[in-house]
Amino acid sequence: MSIDLHELIINPGKSLPFSCEVDTERLDFPAIKRFLTPLTGKGEIRNSAGLLTLSAHLSADLLCICDRCAAEFEKHCDIPVELTLATELEDEENPDFYLLIDEKLELEEVLSDCFILEQDSSFLCREDCKGLCFRCGANLNEGSCSCKKEKDPRLAVLEQLLDDKD
Numbered sequence: 018m019s020i021d022l023h024e025l026i027i028n029p030g031k032s033l034p035f036s037c038e039v040d041t042e043r044l045d046f047p048a049i050k051r052f053l054t055p056l057t058g059k060g061e062i063r064n065s066a067g068l069l070t071l072s073a074h075l076s077a078d079l080l081c082i083c084d085r086c087a088a089e090f091e092k093h094c095d096i097p098v099e100l101t102l103a104t105e106l107e108d109e110e111n112p113d114f115y116l117l118i119d120e121k122l123e124l125e126e127v128l129s130d131c132f133i134l135e136q137d138s139s140f141l142c143r144e145d146c147k148g149l150c151f152r153c154g155a156n157l158n159e160g161s162c163s164c165k166k167e168k169d170p171r172l173a174v175l176e177q178l179l180d181d182k183d
């Protein structure tokens with residue numbers, strides 16, 4: 018979706034509200050099984066004394082897969098988006114500006130980029146997910162498995178070394 022911002026650019030003080038659904042086809046994350054609700058972007062583009070800003074909220078309900086225990090869990094995401102739009106590149110060092118081409122904004126592209134940037138590197142069903150036992154594969158959130166009683170031979174060696182020190 019391409020939005021022509023010419024009218025807004027020549028009218029300081031004006032704002033342009035928008036609400037759109039972002040195509041999730043190319044948002045392919047192994048940890049996101051599917052989108053339970055469409056990814057929706059709601060907000061506005063404002064011209065405050067010649068400064069163009071976009072502020073919005075991106076939201077969706079996701080069905081995710083936990084990185085540690087592989088359990089499915091639902092997660093609501095609500096991502097605030099604040100961007101300054103520029104019609105020309107004033108400061109190449111400043112990455113906070115989004116450069117418009119021909120006064121046009123590719124809204125969906127901008128919003129899906131924001132979604133990609135916001136995805137945590139880890140998807141956990143809960144912050145303290147204990148994961149799976151590396152030996153028997155038991156889900157340790159549901160209780161400890163019998164492997165726990167055996168000592169890791171590498172740890173035993175370490176303990177031995179520490180004992181020798183004393």
Ligand SMILES: [Zn+2]
Nearest residue numbers: 083086142146
């Ligand atoms: Zn988990």
Ligand SMILES: [Zn+2]
Nearest residue numbers: 150153162164
């Ligand atoms: Zn085990």
